[in-house]
Amino acid sequence: ASTLHEQAAIPLLAAHEMANASPAAVVARLRAAPYAAQFRDTFGADALDDDARGFQWATLALEMFQQDPQQFYPYSSRFDDFLRGKAPLAANEMRGLALFNDEKKGNCASCHVSEVSANSGAFPAFSDFGFIALGVPRNRALPANRDPAFHDLGLCGPDRTDLSGPENAGLCGAFRTPTLRNVAVRQAFFHNGVMHSLQEVVRFYVTRDLQPQRWYPYPSRKGGAHRRYDDLPAQYAGNVNT
Known part of the structure; x- marks a missing residue:
């Protein structure tokens, strides 16, 4: 997203986040919300009469919230x-x-x-806001991963399409470095939520390159080569930070 306003709309409509079918569906929920009257007091009596305008007001509210240091950080x-x-x-x-x-x-x-x-x-956000490929194990609990051909490649797709060309192959598998603020209360870690404790995360960092068999499947045939980074197509294994 090129603006905070655009970014605010993405999770509302993303199929694997809030999964609202359309901006109109978001506004319909707002009309039924217990704070609908407060919303109209803030943005005008007709704020929810038109779907496009109502969605614009909703994302404006989120945009402003994300810039309020007392509320947000x-x-x-x-x-x-x-x-x-x-x-x-x-x-x-x-x-x-x-x-x-x-x-x-x-x-x-x-x-x-x-x-x-x-x-x-x-003050530190505990992130450099960069992107990095870590080769975390595939999360087989995710419905999308039931298809062995599906891979979430972060910067180069499938959600993001502007960097999906062959000239950007070096970015495949890279994800934004998250903040570690409030990390102790999280219940899922890494981009695919495959790990569920900080202990497990630290263990992964320490042993991924020394004992890959702890994290990745053994070869299906005896004597076969061990497959590291089982959630990345083999051609992108070189992108992983080691």
């Missing part, structure tokens, strides 16, 4: 207090932070930036 955690010099971290937490930041150890901060920006003074 207050940065009010204990770690933020630590960065402000208002609260200490325990000794084990300091060891964990050192491991997180150490380029020769966890090296997590290379993608999940953990420090206040030297340029802007902005």
